[in-house]
Amino acid sequence: MSCEILRVEGLHKRYGNEEVLKGVSFSVRQGEALAIIGPSGTGKSTLLRCINGLTEPDGGRIWLENIEITNAKTDINKIRQQIGFVFQDFNLFAHLTALDNVRLGLTKVKRIPKRQATERAMAELNRVGLAEKANAYPAQLSGGQQQRVSIARALAMEPKLMLFDEPTSALDPELIGEVLQVMQDLADEGMTMVVVTHEMGFARSVCDEVIFMEKGVIVEQGPPEQIFLRPQQPRTRQFLGKISELYGGTGS
Amino acid sequence: MRGCAPPGRALVLFKGATIEKLQLVWESLPLLLHGTLVTVELTVGLLLVGLLLGVPVALGQVYGPHPLVVLMSSYERFFRAMPILVLLIFFYFGLKPPLSPFGTAVLVFGLHSSAYQSQIFRGAIQAIKQGQLLAARALGMTRLQALCYIVLPQALRLSIPGWSNEYSGVLKDTSFVFSIGVSELFRQGWQIMQRTREVFLIFITVAVIYLILTYLGTWLLELLERRLGVPGLAGQRREEHGRVL
Amino acid sequence: MNPLAPFCQTLEVGSFIRLVCDIWPRLLQGTMTTFHLTVLAIGLGLVGGLLLALGRVYGTKPIYWFSTAYVQFVRGTPVLVQLFLIYYGLPAFEIRLDSLTAAIVGLGLNSAAYQAEYFRGAIQSISRGQMLAARAVGMTNAQAIRYVILPQALRIVIPPWSNELIYTLKYSSVAFIIGAPELMSTGQIIASRNFRYFEVFLIVAFIYLICVLVISKLLDLLEQRLKIPGLEMR
Numbered sequence: 176m177s178c179e180i181l182r183v184e185g186l187h188k189r190y191g192n193e194e195v196l197k198g199v200s201f202s203v204r205q206g207e208a209l210a211i212i213g214p215s216g217t218g219k220s221t222l223l224r225c226i227n228g229l230t231e232p233d234g235g236r237i238w239l240e241n242i243e244i245t246n247a248k249t250d251i252n253k254i255r256q257q258i259g260f261v262f263q264d265f266n267l268f269a270h271l272t273a274l275d276n277v278r279l280g281l282t283k284v285k286r287i288p289k290r291q292a293t294e295r296a297m298a299e300l301n302r303v304g305l306a307e308k309a310n311a312y313p314a315q316l317s318g319g320q321q322q323r324v325s326i327a328r329a330l331a332m333e334p335k336l337m338l339f340d341e342p343t344s345a346l347d348p349e350l351i352g353e354v355l356q357v358m359q360d361l362a363d364e365g366m367t368m369v370v371v372t373h374e375m376g377f378a379r380s381v382c383d384e385v386i387f388m389e390k391g392v393i394v395e396q397g398p399p400e401q402i403f404l405r406p407q408q409p410r411t412r413q414f415l416g417k418i419s420e421l422y423g424g425t426g427s
Numbered sequence: 428m429r430g431c432a433p434p435g436r437a438l439v440l441f442k443g444a445t446i447e448k449l450q451l452v453w454e455s456l457p458l459l460l461h462g463t464l465v466t467v468e469l470t471v472g473l474l475l476v477g478l479l480l481g482v483p484v485a486l487g488q489v490y491g492p493h494p495l496v497v498l499m500s501s502y503e504r505f506f507r508a509m510p511i512l513v514l515l516i517f518f519y520f521g522l523k524p525p526l527s528p529f530g531t532a533v534l535v536f537g538l539h540s541s542a543y544q545s546q547i548f549r550g551a552i553q554a555i556k557q558g559q560l561l562a563a564r565a566l567g568m569t570r571l572q573a574l575c576y577i578v579l580p581q582a583l584r585l586s587i588p589g590w591s592n593e594y595s596g597v598l599k600d601t602s603f604v605f606s607i608g609v610s611e612l613f614r615q616g617w618q619i620m621q622r623t624r625e626v627f628l629i630f631i632t633v634a635v636i637y638l639i640l641t642y643l644g645t646w647l648l649e650l651l652e653r654r655l656g657v658p659g660l661a662g663q664r665r666e667e668h669g670r671v672l
Numbered sequence: 673m674n675p676l677a678p679f680c681q682t683l684e685v686g687s688f689i690r691l692v693c694d695i696w697p698r699l700l701q702g703t704m705t706t707f708h709l710t711v712l713a714i715g716l717g718l719v720g721g722l723l724l725a726l727g728r729v730y731g732t733k734p735i736y737w738f739s740t741a742y743v744q745f746v747r748g749t750p751v752l753v754q755l756f757l758i759y760y761g762l763p764a765f766e767i768r769l770d771s772l773t774a775a776i777v778g779l780g781l782n783s784a785a786y787q788a789e790y791f792r793g794a795i796q797s798i799s800r801g802q803m804l805a806a807r808a809v810g811m812t813n814a815q816a817i818r819y820v821i822l823p824q825a826l827r828i829v830i831p832p833w834s835n836e837l838i839y840t841l842k843y844s845s846v847a848f849i850i851g852a853p854e855l856m857s858t859g860q861i862i863a864s865r866n867f868r869y870f871e872v873f874l875i876v877a878f879i880y881l882i883c884v885l886v887i888s889k890l891l892d893l894l895e896q897r898l899k900i901p902g903l904e905m906r
Contacts, residue, residue, distance in 0.1 A: 229561055256567035264556035269660045270581045280566040283576055314659020325562075332566065455673070508884040510845040512856060513877050520863065521870035602750035606849060613752060626761040630753055638748040 179240075180205050180336055180367050181226065186235035187309070189223055195221050197391040203336070203369060204397075205383075208362040210378035210399075213372045213388035214305040214414065219371040220263075220389075223338045227258045239336065255265070256284060259329030259337040265321040266267075266347045267313040273324045275299060277331045285332065299327040303357050319350030323357055337361065339370040375418060379403050389412045450623070452632055460614030462584045463636055469532060469601045469611055470644075474544075474594065476537025481544030486574075489544065489552050499545070506542035513602050514539060517605045532604040540597055547589030551582040584660055587652040594648060602637075612636060623649050691871055695862050702858030703879055709776055709854055716780025719841070721787025728788065730817065731796050739788065746785035748796045751846055755779050758852045775847035775854075783840050790832040796823040832900060834891035840882055845880075855879060 181203040188196040195218035203209050211219050224230035226237055228244060228251040237244040246253050267276050277299055281292035300306045303323040313321055320340055330336060343351040355374065359381050361425065362368060372378055378399060380387050385402040387395045387410075395408045406412045487499040506514075518524060519533045526534065555578060563573035602613035610618075614635035620626055712733035746754065755778040762769065769777060798821055806816035848857030859876035863869040 226567060229565060252567045252569055254567075255565055258565075260562075260565035262558060262562060262565075264558055266556070266562035268559060268562065268577055268581075269556075270577075270657045272585060279576060280568070283569045283572055312658045314657075328566070352662075455690040469791045504885075505881070506886075508842075508881050510842040511858070512845045512848070512881055513859075513873065516860065516869070517877055546854035575904055590843060602752040603846065603849075604750070613750065616753075617756070620756075620760070621799065626764065627757065630757050634745070634749040634753050634757075637750060637753065638745065640749040666728075 178205050179203070179238075180207075181369070182238045183222075183226070184236045186222065186225060187233045188225060188230065189233055195391050196225070196235075196395075198235070199388075199391070201393065201396065202304055203367060205419060206365040206367055207371045207384060208367075208382040209282060210382040211328055211369065211388055212373070212375065212378055212385060212402075212414075217389050218391045220387055222341050223260075223340050223369065223371055227255050227260050252284075256280075256332055257335045259326075259332060259334035261322070261329055261337065261339045261342050263341040263419045265313070265325045267316075267321050267325055267328070269313055269403045271301070272312055273305060273308050273316065273327075275282070276324055279326045279334050280328065282414070293404070295419075296327075296331055299331045300324070302330065302360075303327045309415075317344045317350060322346065322354045326354075326357055328360075335367065337366055338370040339368065341371050341373065343346070343372070343374060375415075382409075387414065389414070400401070429464070432450055440594055448628055451623060451625060452628060453671065455623075455629065455632065457551060457635060458615050458619060459632065462610060462612035463640070465529070465609065466598070466601050466613075467640070469536070469604065469609070470594070470598050472533040473536035473540055473597060473601070474590075476533055477540030477544045477593075482548055484545035485548035485552060488549055492588055503545055504541045506539050507546075509539070511536065511539050512606070515607060517604060521560045528604070528609045532601070532607065532609055536597060536601065537605075539647040540593065541623040543593055543596075544586075547586050547593065548582060550586035550589070552578060555581050578585065579659060582654075584657065587648060587655070591645045591652075593618065594644050598640055598644065616624075645655035654668060688871055690906060691866075691868065692875065695872070695875070698858055698862065699855065699875065699879065701891030702855035703883070704854065705772070705852070705858075706841070706854040706883075707855075708881035709772065709779065709844045709847060709852065710837070712776045713783055713844065714837055714840050715788045716776065717783030720781065721791055723797060724784060724788035725791030727773055727818070728792050729812070743785045743788050746782055747789075751778065751782045751843060752849065755846060767776070771847070771850045771852040772854075774845070774850060776854040779840060779844060779847070781900050782843075783836060786839075787833065787836055790829050790836065792827060794828040794830075795821060797828060798824050814835070827898060830895050834895065837891065838888055839883060841887065842880070 176302070178345060179202050183202065184200050185193070186196050186199040199222060200214065200367060202210075211222070213219055218317055221255065225232045226244070232245065239254055242249060242254065244251070267273075268279065270294045270363060271279060274293070274296055277296035278289075278292045280287055280396075281295060282333060285292075287295070297309065300309055304325055305320060305323055305327070308320060308324075313324075316324065326342075342358070343354050346354065351374070355377050358368075358370070358377070362381050370378070370382065379397075382399060385399050386393055387402060387406075387408075389410060395402060395406060395411045397407075402411065403408070470506050484499045484502060487495045487504070489640035491499065493643075499641060515532065515535050519528065524531055524534070559577050559581065560573055563577045568576070601611060604611060605617060608614070616629050620629045623629065691778060692848065724739045724743060727735045728743070731887035755775065758778045758781075759769065759771065759774040762774075802820055802824065803816055806820040807813070844854060847854050848860055851857060855876060859872050864870040866872070
């Protein structure tokens with residue numbers, strides 16, 4: 176039994192009158208890949224943003240290993256260095272080349288000497304298969320390439336945990352595969368990751384655990400075989416049924 | 428008003444042969460070029476003062492707490508509503524600052540320009556996508572780091588076309604400082620005109636120098652923009668030499 | 673010595689109120705002249721700007737070159753140079769204008785160049801399809817411009833044009849340099865007699881501020897009323 180990297184307990188978040196998270200609890204073990212699925216607007220992205228402090232929760236607690244993220248005394252910038260975050264719309268820094276995008280966090284946040292940082296950044300770009308695009312600006316890259324650079328940017332910080340917020344939702348269908356491949360390689364290498372996704376095939380074949388969320392609560396949690404083949408909750412069955420109706424099958 | 432008496436008698440356009448006129452222009456050039464230098468110094472100085480004040484005003488308006496936003500917005504509105512000549516005379520003759528006329532001019536024009544520059548810069552900051560800041564924070568950057576490494580480099584680039592406008596605007600406005608006795612291009616021209624009574628000859632020469640300065644400056648800024656340019660990150664080109672309001 | 677001392681003018685309330693009572697009729701007169709000057713200059717600029725814009729968009733080669741050269745020259749040189757050319761330069765051609773007329777003509781000709789660019793932008797932003805459609809129903813070129821292009825262009829141009837109006841109002845203060853009796857020079861004359869520059873120009877600045885803010889507000893309202901959905905400057 177490997178140790179717990181992330182623990183979330185009773186997370187609440189409300190925007191105005193709408194409660195988007197109504198007491199969410201789960202944990203992620205070292206080396207585990209967790210998928211969070213569910214209809215749009217059910218607080219999945221909010222949940223991810225709470226984990227690295229981009230959104231402040233109204234209630235509940237979050238731990239990264241044994242440090243409580245939600246404690247006001249915790250230096251959130253220290254925590255964020257240990258958590259990689261991949262956005263739906265990439266958010267590559269528009270004025271920097273791919274290399275500089277990956278290198279910036281190393282030189283400015285981790286204060287690693289430039290030469291070392293360059294080496295590490297190049298290694299990460301190589302890992303996502305984009306070493307030859309090191310000097311390209313974001314606008315010169317395809318969506319899939321931009322997302323791979325943004326994964327490299329997060330990986331360069333050597334995070335303990337990677338958070339993916341619908342990483343393929345903004346991509347043209349033919350570009351989704353290259354990004355999912357990089358993520359699968361990461362999972363195979365044993366990276367701990369939490370992935371909010373609509374890619375059921377990915378959730379089913381790559382992830383170790385799946386959470387189905389709706390209306391701010393976890394409806395069902397279990398290994399992919401359970402969720403996709405023998406869902407316990409009627410809502411889960413209904414949701415997956417609708418997906419397979421729309422896309423013709425829940426797996427790839 | 429100091430140094431601004433209307434000429435006593437009618438001024439003559441044609442007085443002597445063409446060759447003499449060319450000679451007059453030639454002889455006036457050293458003085459005019461000296462004035463040109465003062466005009467350039469004044470323009471660069473006031474743009475820098477405006478930049479130094481304008482950037483914090485814009486940052487205050489975008490990121491500051493509510494009272495600061497109100498304060499900075501009022502500052503901007505006030506200076507933009509005020510004719511620059513009124514400000515100049517008020518500061519120079521009314522407040523009598525312990526500064527040279529040149530220093531006063533740089534200060535007053537700088538204050539005025541800072542209001543316009545803050546508007547340009549504010550627009551640029553607001554044109555930056557929210558995700559850029561989020562991504563920076565997600566890497567573990569502090570607010571200040573995100574500002575220095577992400578927001579400012581992008582916003583400054585986006586501001587260049589606006590500045591180009593501001594440059595050509597203030598360059599022309601610097602001619603107003605002749606009213607407080609700074610010997611810049613316009614005043615030099617005016618003094619030569621008083622001596623020689625060659626209104627058209629001198630003022631057309633002065634106008635041509637201003638034209639050259641306008642086009643040279645905007646060309647240099649365009650060069651700078653291209654030099655610093657990044658694909659996919661271009662400022663909105665507003666109307667060239669237009670008035671910024 | 674306190675370096676800020678020169679800035680710390682004392683404003684004695686009683687004497688300030690007496691000053692206001694004393695000079696307000698003259699300042700009001702000056703303000704009226706400022707409005708007079710602004711309205712005539714912007715009107716002259718409107719006519720001139722429209723002609724220049726049409727010249728630049730639809731004109732023949734010589735007209736195009738003339739309008740372009742005019743616009744570029746005026747926009748590349750200070751209004752003060754233009755004002756001096758008119759006031760001190762024209763007498764050489766036996767054209768003598770009094771200072772107020774010279775200011776109106778100078779500011780108007782200056783504004784024309786700027787307005788021309790707003791109009792040109794507006795005309796060019798109206799799709800070619802509008803012109804083609806007008807010609808297709810049998811209109812002449814001039815009719816198409818008159819009945820189809822201009823009515824749309826004029827609406828699009830309202831926001832930049834109201835900026836130009838405010839701008840001209842503020843820049844009418846340069847007329848004081850040639851002594852036109854508007855608000856700024858009225859203030860200057862009063863202050864140079866009583867040496868109370870600080871107080872007099874405080875009042876003058878206040879009047880300009882109020883005028884500019886009130887007129888901008890009115891123009892905003894006008895803009896809202898004249899808005900046609902889908903017809904905005906891109």
